[in-house]
Amino acid sequence: ARKLKFYAPYPSDSYTSKALVDLVKMIKEKTDGEIDFKVFPSGQLCIYEDSIEEVRAGTIDASFTWLTKRYHPKLDIGNLPGLCTTGFPEYELMFLDPKSPFCKIIETYSNEAGFVSLGGWLDPRIGFILSKVPKNPKDNLKKNISLRVPAMPSVRDMATAMGYNTVTMDYSEVFSALQTGQIDGASNIPAEDAYLQARDMIKCFDANNMGSTPGWLIINKKLWESFGPKNQKIVQDCIAFQIKKWLPVARGTEKKYEDELEKHGVKVIRYSSEEAIKRSAEIRANVWPKYADTYGKDTLKVLEDAVVANQKKVLSGKK
Amino acid sequence: MLIVAVGIIILGLLSGIYLPYVFVLSALFMIHAGGYESSFLMKYGYSVCNSLVLLCVPLFIAVGLVMEKSGIGKSLVNFVGIFVGRIKGGLAVVAVVACAAFGSIAGSSLATLSCISSIMMPRFEEAGYPRDYVATLITCACPLGLLIPPSAHMILYSWAGRQPLLACFLATVGPGLLLVLLLSVVSLIVLRKDPNIKVRAKMPPREFLAAARDDTFSALPAILMPVIVLGGIYSGTFTPTEAAAVAIIYSIPIGFFVYKKLTLRKLYETFVETASTTGVIMVMIFCVMMLSRIYIMEDMPGLIADFLRSFSNNKNVILLGVNIVVLIMGMIMDDTSCLLLGTPILLPVVQSFGVDPIHFAAIMGVNVAIGLLTPPTAPALYFGIQVTKTPLSGMLKTDIILLVTCWLPTLIAVTYFPDLALWLPKLILG
Amino acid sequence: MSSEEIVYRLMQLKRSSPWQLLLRIQEYILFITTCAMVTILGLVVVCRYILRVDLFGFDEIVMISAFWMYFIGSSYAMEKREHVKVDLLERMLPLRGQRILRIFADVVQVLVALETMRLSIAYIINGINIWPTTSAWGIPLITSMCAVTVGFVLMAFYVVVQLLEDIYENNGDDGLGMVGGER
Ligand code: NA
Ligand code: NA
Numbered sequence: 001a002r003k004l005k006f007y008a009p010y011p012s013d014s015y016t017s018k019a020l021v022d023l024v025k026m027i028k029e030k031t032d033g034e035i036d037f038k039v040f041p042s043g044q045l046c047i048y049e050d051s052i053e054e055v056r057a058g059t060i061d062a063s064f065t066w067l068t069k070r071y072h073p074k075l076d077i078g079n080l081p082g083l084c085t086t087g088f089p090e091y092e093l094m095f096l097d098p099k100s101p102f103c104k105i106i107e108t109y110s111n112e113a114g115f116v117s118l119g120g121w122l123d124p125r126i127g128f129i130l131s132k133v134p135k136n137p138k139d140n141l142k143k144n145i146s147l148r149v150p151a152m153p154s155v156r157d158m159a160t161a162m163g164y165n166t167v168t169m170d171y172s173e174v175f176s177a178l179q180t181g182q183i184d185g186a187s188n189i190p191a192e193d194a195y196l197q198a199r200d201m202i203k204c205f206d207a208n209n210m211g212s213t214p215g216w217l218i219i220n221k222k223l224w225e226s227f228g229p230k231n232q233k234i235v236q237d238c239i240a241f242q243i244k245k246w247l248p249v250a251r252g253t254e255k256k257y258e259d260e261l262e263k264h265g266v267k268v269i270r271y272s273s274e275e276a277i278k279r280s281a282e283i284r285a286n287v288w289p290k291y292a293d294t295y296g297k298d299t300l301k302v303l304e305d306a307v308v309a310n311q312k313k314v315l316s317g318k319k
Numbered sequence: 320m321l322i323v324a325v326g327i328i329i330l331g332l333l334s335g336i337y338l339p340y341v342f343v344l345s346a347l348f349m350i351h352a353g354g355y356e357s358s359f360l361m362k363y364g365y366s367v368c369n370s371l372v373l374l375c376v377p378l379f380i381a382v383g384l385v386m387e388k389s390g391i392g393k394s395l396v397n398f399v400g401i402f403v404g405r406i407k408g409g410l411a412v413v414a415v416v417a418c419a420a421f422g423s424i425a426g427s428s429l430a431t432l433s434c435i436s437s438i439m440m441p442r443f444e445e446a447g448y449p450r451d452y453v454a455t456l457i458t459c460a461c462p463l464g465l466l467i468p469p470s471a472h473m474i475l476y477s478w479a480g481r482q483p484l485l486a487c488f489l490a491t492v493g494p495g496l497l498l499v500l501l502l503s504v505v506s507l508i509v510l511r512k513d514p515n516i517k518v519r520a521k522m523p524p525r526e527f528l529a530a531a532r533d534d535t536f537s538a539l540p541a542i543l544m545p546v547i548v549l550g551g552i553y554s555g556t557f558t559p560t561e562a563a564a565v566a567i568i569y570s571i572p573i574g575f576f577v578y579k580k581l582t583l584r585k586l587y588e589t590f591v592e593t594a595s596t597t598g599v600i601m602v603m604i605f606c607v608m609m610l611s612r613i614y615i616m617e618d619m620p621g622l623i624a625d626f627l628r629s630f631s632n633n634k635n636v637i638l639l640g641v642n643i644v645v646l647i648m649g650m651i652m653d654d655t656s657c658l659l660l661g662t663p664i665l666l667p668v669v670q671s672f673g674v675d676p677i678h679f680a681a682i683m684g685v686n687v688a689i690g691l692l693t694p695p696t697a698p699a700l701y702f703g704i705q706v707t708k709t710p711l712s713g714m715l716k717t718d719i720i721l722l723v724t725c726w727l728p729t730l731i732a733v734t735y736f737p738d739l740a741l742w743l744p745k746l747i748l749g
Numbered sequence: 750m751s752s753e754e755i756v757y758r759l760m761q762l763k764r765s766s767p768w769q770l771l772l773r774i775q776e777y778i779l780f781i782t783t784c785a786m787v788t789i790l791g792l793v794v795v796c797r798y799i800l801r802v803d804l805f806g807f808d809e810i811v812m813i814s815a816f817w818m819y820f821i822g823s824s825y826a827m828e829k830r831e832h833v834k835v836d837l838l839e840r841m842l843p844l845r846g847q848r849i850l851r852i853f854a855d856v857v858q859v860l861v862a863l864e865t866m867r868l869s870i871a872y873i874i875n876g877i878n879i880w881p882t883t884s885a886w887g888i889p890l891i892t893s894m895c896a897v898t899v900g901f902v903l904m905a906f907y908v909v910v911q912l913l914e915d916i917y918e919n920n921g922d923d924g925l926g927m928v929g930g931e932r
Contacts, residue, residue: 002354005616044615045616046359046363046366046612047366050362050363050366053879054362056879057356057359057875059355059356059359068884069884069887070882070883070884071881114879150884151806151809153885165801166803166805168803168806168808169371170371170808172370173560177555181554182555182557196477200486332834334838334850334853335838335839335851335854336854336861337827337858338833339832340858343864343865347861357868358871358872358875360868361871361872361897362872365872365893365897368819369816371808374786374790378787378790556794557798561793563790564787564790564794565790567787568791587776590784591783593779594779594782594783594821594825595825595826596822597818597819597822598820598823598900599823599831599832601819601820602819602904605897701833704833705831
């Protein structure tokens with residue numbers, strides 16, 4: 001039989017893609033070769049946004065992607081700011097636990113959009129790269145710094161609330177625009193990309209984790225139903241197993257590249273859990289109410305409670 | 320199946336079917352032979368074309384046409400002519416240098432080609448240069464825009480290969496300059512004895528100075544234009560796409576009121592021509608990308624990589640093999656997909672043999688640029704046919720000559736003398 | 750009908766007012782979309798550097814106009830036979846061979862064009878069903894997607910007319926069907 005196609009946005013040597021390769025290998029073994037995926041890394045097959053529609057239509061079988069509102073007006077709910085500002089500990093609770101309220105919300109929306117959600121996947125946490133060091137990086141006063149944001153309303157509102165002047169431009173123009181000084185920074189960049197692609201252009205990496213954008217696993221509905229309960233369970237177990245296995249790598253990579261940036265002379269702005277939680281509350285209070293109509297007040301309330309509960313867990317876990 | 324699909328492309332091309340339909344034909348064959356669903360073809364073409372960066376193509380076509388129709392281009396070239404009018408083939412050197420300079424604004428070869436050809440072709444014709452040769456020369460020089468930063472190719476390489484962008488940018492400068500030199504020298508040699516090329520009659524120094532002053536003065540508003548575009552980009556005032564729009568907006572009043580060549584009717588025609596030329600290019604990209612998507616799903620790159628590994632353990636042999644593979648890939652697919660396919664698969668292979676990834680950036684850069692000029696899939700060549708209105712049969716011979724005498728030596732040099740690529744990144748980034 | 754008659758009908762068709770009107774409409778669309786693109790990008794620069802305002806998600810509007818420019822432009826070029834093709838083999842053949850090759854290419858082209866048209870119609874129907882929108886403003890993508898369909902439908906139409914022209918026209922007189930790519 002033809003191998004099933006698994007979309008992956010990151011290059012083959014990134015840990016997210018390596019973990020996916022591990023995952024499909026494990027699934028193949030556990031199902032005695034019944035389910036056999038091939039991972040197509042580097043976003044070769046199409047842009048991540050369209051992989052969603054292709055998974056729905058069945059021309060790609062499964063995808064690791066970021067959910068946007070292109071194919072469902074609510075699917076970009078994960079772009080709301082402040083969902084996991086303390087980084088991986090909260091990220092695990094919010095996105096990687098299949099029983100979390102957020103995962104349930106996405107399951108519902110995915111169903112409406114015509115595909116099946118398999119939950120969050122390992123994805124580097126993100127900060128801002130800046131060619132100027134802001135005087136007041138940790139508060140939300142006007143900074144007079146122009147920051148490129150992706151053209152997503154909630155991300156723009158987040159950056160504005162944090163005191164930045166937002167600029168929208170194509171992602172492919174970001175690094176040259178940064179180099180020529182056309183923009184002073186860009187939001188939602190992992191430390192790894194900051195180091196590998198921009199270390200010579202930037203003075204500062206603000207590891208604020210304010211943008212959330214969880215990487216997500218989705219699968220074609222017909223295909224999923226064809227697996228039957230037994231194989232579905234195997235797939236879910238394999239995902240949980242691989243996430244657990246690769247989480248230390250994810251954390252290690254983040255730390256490694258933040259350290260490398262510092263060694264390279266880039267100022268890395270880190271936040272204590274308390275600082276991150278405080279700022280998350282400020283930004284959520286500013287931005288979320290604007291989206292009450294989009295996602296519904298009840299949904300936002302569920303998420304708000306989840307954020308607060310997760311943050312409590314993170315704080316108590318530290319003690 | 321892959322071989323049949325490639326065969327269909329070659330046969331389709333030779334029988335004179337419009338290119339976009341040739342690509343669709345081959346794609347449809349693979350869809351049916353491979354048992355795929357066809358519904359993703361249009362979606363994929365759409366999503367590829369739905370890119371703001373690609374807008375550089377129509378905008379710089381428009382810049383070129385507006386410059387031409389408004390009289391700006393002509394007075395600019397008059398100005399340049401002051402310095403080279405007396406040398407046989409001098410204008411060819413100017414064209415090569417102009418490709419490098421103008422290409423560095425756009426970061427795209429096709430935009431460079433459209434802009435330079437619309438300025439230089441009338442001038443070449445006036446001076447009696449062999450049309451086939453100079454059209455091909457500009458076509459073969461246009462990928463310089465991709466070797467001299469900023470470069471769309473290097474942005475893609477740095478993303479797919481996870482390498483620092485700045486270093487990748489700088490890596491292709493060395494080979495780019497070498498190429499400028501080779502193209503210029505070859506052109507001077509080829510055109511040296513051409514009896515049809517008119518060289519300006521000798522003038523007494525006083526007359527020459529007066530003429531030079533007049534030409535310079537009347538060219539001033541025109542000279543300002545590259546200053547605005549280049550200065551605007553390098554000072555960080557606008558992106559290349561925006562720079563092109565600003566250039567158009569700037570040149571319209573100049574054309575109307577300074578050179579008085581532009582009329583509303585002409586502007587209308589210019590914009591319609593811009594759009595229809597753009598349409599030809601974009602629909603071709605749309606269709607090529609549908610095809611390359613199927614190549615990826617058939618894992619053609621993976622097969623190539625396996626094959627290569629089984630061959631040898633010597634670094635130089637592997638590099639030779641990788642170059643041949645990329646050259647062949649460049650023949651059958653467009654530059655973007657070639658780069659996006661080749662980089663993640665070939666970079667780990669060459670790295671395991673001790674090749675510096677920044678060095679490989681330059682190798683890929685030069686090699687993929689060659690792909691723009693090698694049929695059957697040769698975007699720059701076909702675009703050159705379109706914008707210079709020169710038939711392929713007239714271009715092919717010179718294309719092969721320039722590939723062999725300029726591009727291949729550059730590729731060999733950058734492959735086996737890593738310092739050609741690495742000196743500038745080392746110098747600037749340490 | 751004799752071939753003279755068909756040629757005459759085709760000429761009449763190309764001179765008829767609906768045909769010319771269609772061309773005019775295409776020209777207007779091309780002019781307007783090009784103007785829109787230049788103006789919007791100019792505005793972006795003015796807003797960003799003079800007024801210091803970010804035109805959030807402006808690219809979504811530019812891309813709508815761009816798609817209409819691309820695909821109407823392409824169909825317009827098809828009417829004028831300006832699409833790129835390789836004329837290598839054609840030039841090496843004797844006149845009779847040229848004609849046979851030309852018609853063979855035309856026939857294949859028509860088949861491919863019709864299939865492409867079918868795909869583009871299926872594409873737009875799917876698009877209406879799932880109704881995708883842009884990420885910044887939530888603009889329905891259908892606004893640019895239907896340009897693709899319109900473009901491929903018009904291209905198919907012109908390719909069919911070209912086939913008829915090439916079959917029935919006398920070889921060589923006005924060069925039609927001989928040097929299509931360079932006219
Ligand atoms: Na360039
Ligand atoms: Na090629």
